[in-house]
Amino acid sequence: MLAETERPVLSLRGIVKTFPGVRALDGVQMDLFPGQVTALIGENGAGKSTIVKVLTGIYQPDEGQITVDGAETQFPTAQAAGDAGVTAIHQETVLFDEMTVAENIFIGHAPRGRFGLIDRKAMQDRAREILASIGADLNPATRLRDLGIASKHLVAIARALSIDARVVIMDEPTAALSHKEIAELYELVEKLKHQGKAILFISHKFDEIFRIADRWTVFRDGQFVGEGRMAGTSESELVKLMVGRAVDQIYPKRPARIGKPALTVAGYCHPTEFDEITFTLHEGEILGFYGLVGAGRSEVMQALFGITQPSKGACRIGEDVRVIRSTAQAVEAGIVYVPEDRGRQGVVKGLPIFQNVTLPSLRQTSRNGFLRLAEEFALAREYTQRLDLRAASLDQDVGLLSGGNQQKVVIAKWLATRPRVIILDEPTKGIDIGSKAAVHDFMSELAAQGLAVIMVSSEIPEVLGMSDRVIVMREGRIAAEFEGEAMTPENLVRAAVGIGAQERGEAA
Amino acid sequence: MTDATVTPTGRQIPDRLVSPLARALKSWEMLLLIVAAAIFIANSLASPYFLDPWNLSDATFNFTEKAMIAFAMAMLIVAGEIDLSVGSAIALCSTVMGLAMAAGAGTPVLVLLGLGTGLACGAFNGLLVARFGLPSIVVTIGTMSLFRGISYIVLGDSAFTGYPASFAWFGQGYVFWVITVELVIFAIAAVIFGIVLHRTNFGRMVYAIGNNATAARFSGIRVERVKFILFLLTGLMSGIAAICLTSRLGSTRPSIATGFELEVVTIVVLGGISILGGSGSIPGVVIAALVMGLVTFGLGLLNVPGIVMSIIVGGLLIGVIALPRLWTMIRRR
Numbered sequence: 012m013l014a015e016t017e018r019p020v021l022s023l024r025g026i027v028k029t030f031p032g033v034r035a036l037d038g039v040q041m042d043l044f045p046g047q048v049t050a051l052i053g054e055n056g057a058g059k060s061t062i063v064k065v066l067t068g069i070y071q072p073d074e075g076q077i078t079v080d081g082a083e084t085q086f087p088t089a090q091a092a093g094d095a096g097v098t099a100i101h102q103e104t105v106l107f108d109e110m111t112v113a114e115n116i117f118i119g120h121a122p123r124g125r126f127g128l129i130d131r132k133a134m135q136d137r138a139r140e141i142l143a144s145i146g147a148d149l150n151p152a153t154r155l156r157d158l159g160i161a162s163k164h165l166v167a168i169a170r171a172l173s174i175d176a177r178v179v180i181m182d183e184p185t186a187a188l189s190h191k192e193i194a195e196l197y198e199l200v201e202k203l204k205h206q207g208k209a210i211l212f213i214s215h216k217f218d219e220i221f222r223i224a225d226r227w228t229v230f231r232d233g234q235f236v237g238e239g240r241m242a243g244t245s246e247s248e249l250v251k252l253m254v255g256r257a258v259d260q261i262y263p264k265r266p267a268r269i270g271k272p273a274l275t276v277a278g279y280c281h282p283t284e285f286d287e288i289t290f291t292l293h294e295g296e297i298l299g300f301y302g303l304v305g306a307g308r309s310e311v312m313q314a315l316f317g318i319t320q321p322s323k324g325a326c327r328i329g330e331d332v333r334v335i336r337s338t339a340q341a342v343e344a345g346i347v348y349v350p351e352d353r354g355r356q357g358v359v360k361g362l363p364i365f366q367n368v369t370l371p372s373l374r375q376t377s378r379n380g381f382l383r384l385a386e387e388f389a390l391a392r393e394y395t396q397r398l399d400l401r402a403a404s405l406d407q408d409v410g411l412l413s414g415g416n417q418q419k420v421v422i423a424k425w426l427a428t429r430p431r432v433i434i435l436d437e438p439t440k441g442i443d444i445g446s447k448a449a450v451h452d453f454m455s456e457l458a459a460q461g462l463a464v465i466m467v468s469s470e471i472p473e474v475l476g477m478s479d480r481v482i483v484m485r486e487g488r489i490a491a492e493f494e495g496e497a498m499t500p501e502n503l504v505r506a507a508v509g510i511g512a513q514e515r516g517e518a519a
Numbered sequence: 520m521t522d523a524t525v526t527p528t529g530r531q532i533p534d535r536l537v538s539p540l541a542r543a544l545k546s547w548e549m550l551l552l553i554v555a556a557a558i559f560i561a562n563s564l565a566s567p568y569f570l571d572p573w574n575l576s577d578a579t580f581n582f583t584e585k586a587m588i589a590f591a592m593a594m595l596i597v598a599g600e601i602d603l604s605v606g607s608a609i610a611l612c613s614t615v616m617g618l619a620m621a622a623g624a625g626t627p628v629l630v631l632l633g634l635g636t637g638l639a640c641g642a643f644n645g646l647l648v649a650r651f652g653l654p655s656i657v658v659t660i661g662t663m664s665l666f667r668g669i670s671y672i673v674l675g676d677s678a679f680t681g682y683p684a685s686f687a688w689f690g691q692g693y694v695f696w697v698i699t700v701e702l703v704i705f706a707i708a709a710v711i712f713g714i715v716l717h718r719t720n721f722g723r724m725v726y727a728i729g730n731n732a733t734a735a736r737f738s739g740i741r742v743e744r745v746k747f748i749l750f751l752l753t754g755l756m757s758g759i760a761a762i763c764l765t766s767r768l769g770s771t772r773p774s775i776a777t778g779f780e781l782e783v784v785t786i787v788v789l790g791g792i793s794i795l796g797g798s799g800s801i802p803g804v805v806i807a808a809l810v811m812g813l814v815t816f817g818l819g820l821l822n823v824p825g826i827v828m829s830i831i832v833g834g835l836l837i838g839v840i841a842l843p844r845l846w847t848m849i850r851r852r
Binding site for chain 1: 531532533534535536537718719720721722723724726727730731733734735736737738739740741797798
């Protein structure tokens with residue numbers, strides 16, 4: 012369906028990339044054509060970021076071939092990818108705040124003068140030329156930290172052009188830009204097209220994909236799903252391709268006995284992260300939170316847990332209205348949080364397993380503030396065993412465990428406090444299948460015993476398979492709420508990306 | 520509250536694979552103890568005056584005041600912070616006591632003022648670090664200049680002398696025979712800090728914060744409060760050390776306890792407290808204090824000049840710290 016007359020400047024065929032326990036890319040293909048914008052579309056975890064890293068020489072594929080201008084090649088280093096004319100402008104652009112615009116553009120390949128020293132004048136002149144070519148009105152001698160995000164983006168683009176790139180990868184370039192800046196970016200993309208660059212455009216926003224892309228490629232779960240021209244496709248076709256799978260895993264979801272409200276959140280606001288968050292969570296319920304990365308789900312949860320403070324709003328736990336200003340108060344009130352960033356926020360590496368488990372329960376295991384090791388071991392033994400932890404001994408450093416087992420320690424730590432509300436943020440992200448099943452099993456068992464569970468997840472099958480109800484967030488707000496029949500992959504994705512809603516569920 | 524019970528499915532995990540005793544035998548503290556014993560034997564062979572009880576008693580003054588602070592500093596460093604203002608805090612405490620003495624205050628008032636000033640110094644550091652989130656190394660370098668600066672403004676080139684006779688008990692008195700008051704304070708502080716760090720919830724939180732402050736906060740620990748208390752404790756111990764030192768010298772000059780902070784940190788690091796936070800023990804610090812005391816005393820008996828002594832102490836520190844790493848490198852060959 013492609014081929015036609017033009018030849019791709021860069022082609023990928025059968026690219027496979029595996030990480031321990033995960034097949035991030037499973038034989039994907041992609042073609043990028045000169046003077047055309049190809050949109051790469053897929054859910055979180057579809058393999059988009061991984062393919063960018065393969066294209067820029069950061070990851071080495073296990074299998075598959077990369078062809079540039081018809082000749083097979085390899086990108087063993089970032090340098091090699093740059094030499095082949097592939098450059099990327101990342102979500103969070105990697106630039107140096109303390110250096111000037113010109114230095115940022117030419118870092119690593121500055122024009123040299125006598126004695127191999129950097130020729131500052133030539134560098135400034137070249138920088139000015141490139142900036143002019145993209146219509147950026149910036150002084151090359153300005154320090155980068157004095158520029159706004161949009162200008163920094165222009166510098167990143169200028170940097171990409173300075174190495175005479177032929178393939179430009181833009182990974183969610185509009186994520187941090189205002190409307191006006193986005194319009195300017197579109198113009199720039201047009202300019203790049205006319206210069207004959209092949210552009211890979213990664214975005215979650217369908218409006219902009221339809222606005223500027225010429226072609227599309229869809230990945231799902233690390234696999235290539237399809238590609239084609241934008242002309243002749245529709246939003247719903249792309250959405251179907253993005254999610255298009257039955258919920259194939261078996262989820263151990265038990266019928267819930269939904270009880271009294273356990274947590275009521277009313278009008279939670281935050282100056283930058285989220286706005287007007289209102290919902291009720293019941294005993295025995297698993298409430299799923301779906302949304303794209305950056306929709307503000309974790310931020311809401313961390314505010315509920317006292318890590319940050321909401322600027323407005325109230326929350327009621329059971330019958331009492333509580334103001335939660337610290338994590339200690341949250342734990343006292345019975346709200347606990349299993350963070351997404353397990354290594355940094357979940358476990359205390361360097362401390363043994365049992366001490367990690369008892370950390371929030373020390374008041375329970377101690378007497379008059381003095382530790383009682385026997386009690387600690389007993390508590391840790393009880394909960395780690397229930398979670399089917401695999402470890403050599405309980406006084407082993409928690410950092411030596413696998414990701415899945417570390418997650419079990421974090422969950423055990425919170426269950427030992429006997430909470431009323433447990434918030435799990437991406438609880439099965441990056442853990443092996445076995446541990447995943449254990450976590451799922453556990454979740455439904457807890458809910459069946461009346462615990463109120465919030466599960467933040469970006470995996471649609473998991474959200475649909477485990478939740479009684481799903482709230483979808485988009486750009487810091489609750490976009491929709493689905494229950495029962497309305498909980499379909501299409502509905503979730505539509506609400507998450509903001510496509511004209513046919514929300515049959517009760518809109519929040 | 521919901522009772523979160525779940526049917527046990529997992530296998531039994533043993534509590535420990537290595538017994539605490541076996542662990543202790545292979546520990547850093549054991550190595551230090553051997554070093555201390557070696558230095559003790561070397562000293563007694565090198566000088567006939569070394570084994571005299573009164574000489575040994577005098578030698579304890581080499582480390583008692585510094586070691587008192589070192590216990591609090593050890594906890595602070597375990598928690599991932601540091602206080603470099605302790606020497607200057609001693610100067611400020613001593614100056615305040617001197618002013619009060621000049622105004623006619625008696626020993627009990629002097630002691631209370633010394634402790635109070637120490638606590639105030641600690642509270643000031645703690646406020647800046649824990650409340651305002653400033654890096655402790657910068658804050659306490661600042662207060663290092665600040666506290667001593669105040670002493671210099673008050674005293675200039677002069678000194679406070681003429682402390683009451685009863686005040687001399689702290690730095691010059693004996694509890695019985697050759698056991699000095701300072702040595703007893705040192706021992707009591709060692710026991711208390713050892714218990715607090717190793718046997719209480721508070722101590723456990725200190726380790727958790729030092730290993731991963733973010734995860735500690737995410738586990739419901741009031742990280743700022745713990746850090747503030749640690750600065751307060753360090754200030755308090757500086758106050759106690761100031762009382763002892765002022766009493767022993769019988770005078771206050773603004774240059775009192777200059778360089779104490781580095782010697783205190785040296786004892787702490789030598790004691791096996793990781794400068795990056797998160798590990799180490801109070802027994803290690805006790806042994807390290809003894810090692811430092813023995814080395815300086817032994818070298819003093821051999822008439823080694825002070826400058827050479829500091830070179831030897833520096834070499835000792837680097838040597839002992841490098842030893843385990845060298846050992847693993849050699850074994851890997």
